[in-house]
Amino acid sequence: MKLLELSVLLLGSSRALASKLQKPIGAGVSPPTPPPPPPSSSLYSNNNAGEGDDAPPYRESLVSLHKSLIDIESISFNEYDVGRFLVDYLTERGFVTELQFLPSLNSTSITVTNNDEKPRFNVLAWPGPAAGRGKRNHHYHDHPPRPKVLVTSHIDTVPPYIPYSVSDSSDTSLGLGSDSVIAGRGSVDAKASVAAQIVAVLSLLEDAEQQVENPQDLMLLYVVGEERNGDGMRFFSDSVNSNNTTTNKNSNRGDEEEQEGEELATPLSFDFSSVQAAIFGEPTEGKLACGHKGFFGCEVRARGRAGHSGYPWLGQSATEALMRGLVAVLDADLGSSADFGNTTINVGTLAGGAAPNVIAEAASAQIAGRVAIGPEDDGGRVVAERLVDVLRAVYPEDPQAFETECRNGYGVVRCDCEVDGFETITVNYGTDVPNLKGNHTRYLYGPGSILVAHGPDEAIKLRDLERAVEDYKKLILHALKS
Numbered sequence: 106m107k108l109l110e111l112s113v114l115l116l117g118s119s120r121a122l123a124s125k126l127q128k129p130i131g132a133g134v135s136p137p138t139p140p141p142p143p144p145s146s147s148l149y150s151n152n153n154a155g156e157g158d159d160a161p162p163y164r165e166s167l168v169s170l171h172k173s174l175i176d177i178e179s180i181s182f183n184e185y186d187v188g189r190f191l192v193d194y195l196t197e198r199g200f201v202t203e204l205q206f207l208p209s210l211n212s213t214s215i216t217v218t219n220n221d222e223k224p225r226f227n228v229l230a231w232p233g234p235a236a237g238r239g240k241r242n243h244h245y246h247d248h249p250p251r252p253k254v255l256v257t258s259h260i261d262t263v264p265p266y267i268p269y270s271v272s273d274s275s276d277t278s279l280g281l282g283s284d285s286v287i288a289g290r291g292s293v294d295a296k297a298s299v300a301a302q303i304v305a306v307l308s309l310l311e312d313a314e315q316q317v318e319n320p321q322d323l324m325l326l327y328v329v330g331e332e333r334n335g336d337g338m339r340f341f342s343d344s345v346n347s348n349n350t351t352t353n354k355n356s357n358r359g360d361e362e363e364q365e366g367e368e369l370a371t372p373l374s375f376d377f378s379s380v381q382a383a384i385f386g387e388p389t390e391g392k393l394a395c396g397h398k399g400f401f402g403c404e405v406r407a408r409g410r411a412g413h414s415g416y417p418w419l420g421q422s423a424t425e426a427l428m429r430g431l432v433a434v435l436d437a438d439l440g441s442s443a444d445f446g447n448t449t450i451n452v453g454t455l456a457g458g459a460a461p462n463v464i465a466e467a468a469s470a471q472i473a474g475r476v477a478i479g480p481e482d483d484g485g486r487v488v489a490e491r492l493v494d495v496l497r498a499v500y501p502e503d504p505q506a507f508e509t510e511c512r513n514g515y516g517v518v519r520c521d522c523e524v525d526g527f528e529t530i531t532v533n534y535g536t537d538v539p540n541l542k543g544n545h546t547r548y549l550y551g552p553g554s555i556l557v558a559h560g561p562d563e564a565i566k567l568r569d570l571e572r573a574v575e576d577y578k579k580l581i582l583h584a585l586k587s
Contacts, residue, residue: 126449167571170303184261184330185224185226199233202229232306250375256325259328284568298552309581382546382548386577387532387551390530391528396519401512475533524548534555553569
């Protein structure tokens with residue numbers, strides 16, 4: 106079928122794309138948002154960041170880790186190299202690491218264009234006897250850990266790969282100052298969170314005041330696949346919330362060459378029931394998120410009757426029906442809430458028709474909805490049912506005018522944001538937070554702006570990256586004491 110441009114398909118829709126229902130509550134109809142500004146813009150700087158350039162003691166290690174992560178291309182389903190790097194990095198710093206291998210992509214229905222058959226795995230790590238420069242050897246117990254706080258993010262990125270670069274560097278011995286802008290794919294989403302989390306944990310373990318009484322109360326988890334379907338976190342969650350065995354191996358054990366070919370069908374080496382809190386890393390502008398919108402995806406198909414375009418009344422145009430249906434959906438109130446605003450719809454792809462002079466027999470659209478209502482488990486289904494009702498009302502005399510297939514629905518996801526010292530925010534994108542099932546308290550925080558995260562100008566200021574280290578330390582200590 107022939108692809109159609111949205112502007113053509115929705116011609117005459119009374120400016121439906123400017124519907125107030127597709128904007129934040131209280132926002133008027135306004136011109137389209139301009140493209141993201143260049144990296145020199147204040148968009149990359151947190152307004153609450155301190156002035157001056159007092160470099161923290163971990164600046165060099167933070168910048169180095171962040172750069173190493175960005176230098177490794179890790180588009181979804183191609184995460185092997187960045188995972189191996191993390192294992193080596195953490196092992197060298199005294200962590201016990203464990204690899205949790207996911208099933209082969211060949212056994213799934215996912216189409217992968219960037220896969221060279223390398224295995225995919227989540228990386229788990231917890232402080233060993235040498236972590237924190239050996240200051241806490243007396244706390245280490247050589248038995249499966251029972252962590253209280255899980256610190257986690259994802260190591261995959263969206264395409265395309267964008268190399269590491271730095272602009273606006275200050276004249277310092279390290280070549281970077283607080284106002285330096287670090288760019289590259291993943292520089293924000295979510296390698297900024299990964300780097301800041303690891304440095305925060307290392308900083309706490311090396312703290313002379315020993316604010317973390319037992320280092321094994323902490324566990325790191327870095328998952329694959331978040332940007333596509335969340336299969337890394339889903340697989341981890343299924344593993345720890347059941348008694349099923351999972352394919353894993355301990356990278357700290359045995360000969361490295363032997364390990365490469367060794368996969369062990371054994372349970373993960375810890376008890377997840379002890380986890381009281383999980384801290385998720387995603388770009389939240391350095392604010393603590395009180396939650397995020399839910400999501401659902403649908404394919405809407407319209408059927409028609411082909412004929413000569415000179416006699417449209419003798420046929421039935423599927424493209425016209427789809428146009429009217431989509432306009433109705435965009436103009437409908439599918440659900441709103443004070444905390445999360447309006448449920449919004451994005452018409453992502455369109456297809457239909459055989460030729461300009463033929464009445465279209467079939468047309469379809471792929472849409473994505475950001476759900477502003479709960480409950481978490483059911484909100485997506487509720488909105489999808491409302492969408493179906495809106496479509497049925499377009500042609501009440503023909504209940505078969507549209508076929509709708511919806512999937513992956515969930516409602517608003519709430520997180521704990523009652524922590525002193527943090528501004529709060531709600532965000533409109535999805536995360537791995539709902540993919541990790543359990544009774545734990547959930548925190549969502551990270552440096553950088555989602556507004557640049559998936560674009561060509563993805564970048565972050567160093568001051569925001571450094572501030573995130575301190576904020577993650579606060580969150581970890583808060584979670585340990587709660």
